[in-house]
Amino acid sequence: MTHPVLARAERLVRVGDIVGAEAALVSLVETEGDQALVLALDDFPAKDLLAVLRDFDSARESVVNLLVSPEQFARAIVLERRYGDISHERLHGMINSVIFRAGADPGEFLAAIAELEGGSDVLADYLHERAENLEHFFHTGVFDFFSEGDDSFDELSDEERLDALSDENTGGPFLSHGEVSDHDWMELAWTLRYQQPEIFREVLLILRARARHEERQQAAADTPAPPAPPAFGDADEESAL
Incomplete structure (x- = not known):
C-alpha cells in the first residue's frame, strides 16, 4: 500500500506544487527518519521524483537529493530527455x-x-x-x-x-x-x-x-540549392524568338 505521504506528494506534483511535494517527502524524514524516505522512494513514480529533483540542486538543496539512492536517481534522470x-x-x-x-x-x-x-x-x-x-x-x-x-x-x-x-x-x-x-x-x-x-x-x-x-x-545547410528549372512560359518565349 502506498504511504500516505507519497500519495500526497504525487497529488501535489500533479497540480504543479513541487515545493509542497518536496516538503511532504521531507516530512517523512522528520517523523520516521532518513531510511523511511529511502524505502518510500522505491514506490514513488520516477517522473514525479524527477519533477522534485529538477527544482532542487546544489544551489537549492533538498533532503531528497541527499538521500536518493543510485538506482532511484537513475530511474528518474533517464526521463530528463523528455523535457x-x-x-x-x-x-x-x-x-x-x-x-x-x-x-x-x-x-x-x-x-x-x-x-x-x-x-x-x-x-x-x-x-x-x-x-x-x-x-x-x-x-x-x-x-x-x-x-x-x-x-x-x-x-x-x-x-x-x-x-x-x-x-x-x-x-x-x-x-x-x-x-x-x-x-x-x-x-x-x-x-x-x-x-x-x-x-x-x-x-x-x-x-x-x-x-x-x-x-x-551543416554541410547540407551550406550546400546551395540547384537552380530552379525555367518556367513553361519562359520556354515558350525562347522558342518563339
Whole structure:
C-alpha cells in the first residue's frame, strides 16, 4: 500500500506544487527518519521524483537529493530527455548535486545510470558542450589544451585507445583525482575514464556520432540549392524568338 505521504506528494506534483511535494517527502524524514524516505522512494513514480529533483540542486538543496539512492536517481534522470532542455542546465544541476554529495560514490551513480536504456545518452547530454575537452582528455589524459599530457598512447589508433581504457595494465591516471575534484564535468569525466571505462567508451562514441550528424546537417545547410528549372512560359518565349 502506498504511504500516505507519497500519495500526497504525487497529488501535489500533479497540480504543479513541487515545493509542497518536496516538503511532504521531507516530512517523512522528520517523523520516521532518513531510511523511511529511502524505502518510500522505491514506490514513488520516477517522473514525479524527477519533477522534485529538477527544482532542487546544489544551489537549492533538498533532503531528497541527499538521500536518493543510485538506482532511484537513475530511474528518474533517464526521463530528463523528455523535457527537451537543449541547454541541459537542469541536468547538470541535478547530476552534480546528487552524485557529488558528501559521502556518495559517483562511480556507483554513473554505473546505475548507464545500466538503464538511454542512460548513456543522458551522460552524453551532460558532456555535450565539453565534447572537444573529452576528446583531448581521451588522447592526452589532461583537459587543458595547452598542457603537455601523457604521450604513452601516441602511437595507438583511436580504436586501440578505446580498447586500452578497459585494460588494467595501462597504468594509473596522468591527473590525480585531487587535480580534477571540481564536483563538475571534469571530475565526472575523470571518474568515467578511470572507474567506469566501458561507460566512458560508450559516451565518447555517442558524442562522436552526434558530431558527425551535426557536420552532415551543416554541410547540407551550406550546400546551395540547384537552380530552379525555367518556367513553361519562359520556354515558350525562347522558342518563339
